[in-house]
Amino acid sequence: MPRTIKQFPFTPILGWSASRYDLFSICRRRYFFHYYAKYDKENTVRRLNRFKGLVTLPLETGSIVHEVIEALLGRLRSTAEAIDRPRFLAYADQAIARSLTDKTFEEVAYGLLPEVSAADLQPKVHACLENLLGSDRFRWLVEEAAPASGEWIIDPPGYGETRLDDLKIYVKVDVLFPLGDLIHILDWKTGKADPAKHRKQLVGYATWASTHFDIPPERVRPTLAYLHPAYEEVHESVDAADLEAFAVLIRAETHEMYEYCRDIEQNIPLDKDAFPMVDDERVCAQCAFRGICYPAQYPVNL
Structure with a gap:
């Protein structure tokens, strides 16, 4: 089983990703601020990046859990010894402490909370990690997948760039486990399940693996692993017809975004007013950039 991920030459043209298209669908102005800050004539890139860099408690919880699981998988590669749970959770607490030092929380910037402390993050972070350790999936990792851990790909570098026909797309994979003739892909989830997005995500992972490793999609086992409130998995089989349908959908969504480019090949956008x-x-109240669009209604301390 090949362990290298294909590399693609840089091109400035925009690349589809689920998160990019979701942002585009929710609010075009937010999409502009997020992806085209340097083209804004009214706000500096530095200012927009401060808003873009805000994190929320739910999203930072997910980031911390991903970081700790990545370290856990690295440990499983080197030893099969039982996990020392207090020490493991103490490691998670160190990740929480780094987050509190390094990140600016949206809840604080907009005055929803006076501050964010470890107590705001620990309960869910610990619960997610405990749920993973107590799951059948973790037992599978230790007993079945670990012997082939030299083939694991954990948090691949970059943004998950791949190709779908002639389109650039990004599908970021958390971890990949080759086992026998199959490739298992796991995506750790700390938020609520979103059934409307399940199929699209799973087919996207199969597309990524099929492209990078030149294998049929039937040999890919993509899984969404929800860690909270209890451990639960979502997985579906994927075949060539699914990849073809996915390609049609992604092409349509990409061309929607192209329509907002003055120069598609160079990814230069239309003016902000477009x-x-x-x-x-309700959407604005959840947006990190609301302090720019409505400064009087949403005063911000940044």
Whole structure:
């Protein structure tokens, strides 16, 4: 089983990703701020990047859990000794402490909380990790997958760039386990299940693996692993017809985003005015950039 991931020459043209298209669908102005800050004539890149860099408690919980699981998988590669749970959770607490030092939380910047402390992150982070350790999947990792751990690919470098026909797309994989003739892909989830997105995500992972390793999609086993409130998995079989349907969908979504480019090949956007603000206060109230669009309504301390 090949262990190298294909590399692609740089091209400036935009690449589809699930997160990019979701942002595009939610609010065009937010999409502009996120991806085209240097083209904004009213706000500096530095200012927009401060807003873009805000993290929320739920998202940072996910980031910390991913970081700790990555370290856990690295440990499984080198030893089969039982996990010292207190020490393991203490390692997670160190990751939480780094986050509190290094990150700026949206809840604090917008005055929703006076501060964020370890107590705001620990319960869910610990619960997610405990749920993983107590799962059948973790037993599978130790007993079945670990002997082939030299073939594991944990948090591949980069942004998951691949190709779908002639389109650039990004599908970021958490971890990949070759086992026998199959490739297992796991995506750790700490938020609520979103059934509407399940199929798209799973087929996306199969597309990524099929492209990079030149294997049929039937040999890929993509799994969404929800860690909270209890451990639960979502997985479906994928075949060539699914990849073809996925390609049609992604091509349509990519061309929607192309329509907002003045120069598609160079990924130069239309003027900001062509990216309207969404007319939904509920959406705005959850947006990191709300302090730019509505400074009087959403004062921010950044």
